[in-house]
Amino acid sequence: MFNAIYISFPLFIAITTLFIENENIFYLKVIFILPVLFAASVMGKRAGMVMSTVCSFFIVAYEIIAKGDPFFQAFESSLIMISIMYIVGWFVGVLIDNDVQYQEQLKENILSLNEEIKHRKQVEQQYRKLSSVVEQSPNIIIICDTEGKIEYVNPTFTQITGYSYDNAIGKELKPGGYDPGKFKQLWELVKTGEVWQGEFCNKKKNGEEYWESATISPFRNSEGVITHFLKIAEDITERKKVEKEMERLERLHLVGEMAAGIGHEVRNPMTTVRGFLQMLRRKDEFVNHMKYLNLMVEELDRANSIITEYLSLARNRVVNFKMQNLNSILEALLPLITADAMNSDKNIIMKLGEISDLFLDEREMRQLILNLARNGFESMSSGGILTVGTFMDGDEVVLSVQDQGQGIEAAVLDRIGDPFFTTKENGTGLGLSVCYSIAARHNATIKIKTGSAGSIFLVRFKPGRDKEVLSGTAAKTVLM
Structure with a gap:
């Protein structure tokens, strides 16, 4: 609305001047350039060309009314001015349109740049989160190249193994306590793109052994080519100890159950045999065999003491707390x-x-x-x-x-x-x-x-x- 009033006012001035001043015809025609210039500068090329057409109509109409010239003669006499108005409308309108287009493009670029900055900040935030997860992970994380040379280790690796970051970088990824032949097979497997999972014994810097539960997987680029290998490992040394002790306890409990089941059954016939041996030792006809009888009783007593210890393993034995x-x-x-x-x-x-x-x-x-x-x-x-x-x-x-x-x-x-x-x-x-x-x-x-x-x-x-x-x-x- 404001633009229409803004460009209509110069046209009104030019038309008013045209009918008031009738002596200087060239001046009257030149003044019509102003509405064209205003329209083109405010609303662009299209408005400039429309205003040029309107102004041309009034100039030709004035020639016909004021001089009585026929249309073609009036148009011919104003052709130069009409051409100038169209040129001014087109030229100024193109400049304005280009400037508007440039401003719009600049706005789009700024918006696009803001979106790109926002996206980059989000990506950087995700990278920081990922980096923080890797750095603070309780598991060992190692990245190595396709030749098995270590390129990155996280702090957990240094805490568990005792090797510093600088000591590990460039070294070959190879478990210290793992069979070389099996490790070669492992490496050949992951190079084909397969994921390896398993447990193996490794060595710390001080020579102490520890157990790892590890996963080694290939890392591919956008084209699907393997560029690195990722190893994620958990220290399961304590778990291995617990498992071993649980196995030992299970064996202990099994023996205890057997002791409860058969200990007394073995002891009862032994008691009978010992009783008969003691009876035979009292008979005169076995005096010459006394040392053998004594030896048998001693061995029975020894076996009885072993059974007594054996019965101590029973889980369901009576205790007095x-x-x-x-x-x-x-x-x-x-x-x-x-x-x-x-x-x-x-x-x-x-x-x-x-x-x-x-x-x-x-x-x-x-x-x-x-x-x-x-x-x-x-x-x-x-x-x-x-x-x-x-x-x-x-x-x-x-x-x-x-x-x-x-x-x-x-x-x-x-x-x-x-x-x-x-x-x-x-x-x-x-x-x-x-x-x-x-x-x-x-x-x-x-x-x-x-x-x-x-x-x-x-x-x-x-x-x-x-x-x-x-x-x-x-x-x-x-x-x-």
């Missing part, structure tokens, strides 16, 4: 342990701290302590010192039995506590198994620290447990 203090049991056992130490030319030191009372079966605790103490004596040479102590660790009561032996070998450590596994010539392999079984019934855990200076057995008890809960829980063994 009472609230009592572990230190009292240790003090009562000290003379017996001291006698064992003197007989084997060893020494005993007892360090008892202030501890909480526990639900304990005294008979089983005595057996547990004596088995651990005697194992400690047997592991040491003459003059060795066995240290037995108690202390609190948080809310746990801890029984510690420390020897000065040569330590336990890794292969033996993996099987320690397994029923019937022993390194002794005359051992039954039931002593430590019984300890684990007793610990199970007391909801205790057994941890072992070992080295060249000796071994420490730590039995950790959870205080304040109900008797029924205690009798139904399982023991745990943790190797440290």
Whole structure:
């Protein structure tokens, strides 16, 4: 509306001037350029051409009315001015249209640029999130090229393995404890574009082994060509230990169930045989065979003691839990342990701290302590010192039995506590198994620290447990 008024006013002035002033005809014609110029400059080429047509009509009409010239003569006499008006309308209109088009294009470009900036910010934000996820991931993340050379490792890799970022970059992706032949097959598989998943043993910078559950997958570009390989791995060392201990406990429970089922059935006929042997020893006609009869009775007694230990593995055996203090049991056992130490030319030191009372079966605790103490004596040479102590660790009561032996070998450590596994010539392999079984019934855990200076057995008890809960829980063994 404003534009129409704006361009109509110069036309009104030109028409008014045309009818008022009739002396200077050229001036009257020239003034009609102003409406054309205003229309073209405000509304563009189309408006300029329309205004040129309107102004031409008034000029020709004036020639016809004022001079009485015929139409063609009037048009011919005004042709130059009409041409000038059309040229001015076209030229100025084109400039204005180009400027408007440029402004619109500039606006579109600015809008497009703003959208591009917004999109880039979103992409950068996504990259930052992805980078943060990778950097803070609890799993090991490694990126390597198609030749297996490492190009990136996240902080979790350095925390678990001990290798710094600079140490890892450029090195070959190759598990330290994995079979080279199998790893070659793995590499050939992922190079074909397949994803590999599995578990393998690797080595840290300090030489310590750890287990990984890993996935190695190819990374492709937009054209589908493999450019990198991505490895995501989880440290499952603790899980492996737990699985191994669970297997051990299952074996222990199986033997315990067998003990409960057949222990008494074996002992009953043995008792009968022993009774007849004792009767035969009283007869005069067997005097010459007395040493054989005595030997058979001794062997039966030895077998009976083994069965007694075997029955200690039974999960459903009767136990008598009472609230009592572990230190009292240790003090009562000290003379017996001291006698064992003197007989084997060893020494005993007892360090008892202030501890909480526990639900304990005294008979089983005595057996547990004596088995651990005697194992400690047997592991040491003459003059060795066995240290037995108690202390609190948080809310746990801890029984510690420390020897000065040569330590336990890794292969033996993996099987320690397994029923019937022993390194002794005359051992039954039931002593430590019984300890684990007793610990199970007391909801205790057994941890072992070992080295060249000796071994420490730590039995950790959870205080304040109900008797029924205690009798139904399982023991745990943790190797440290």
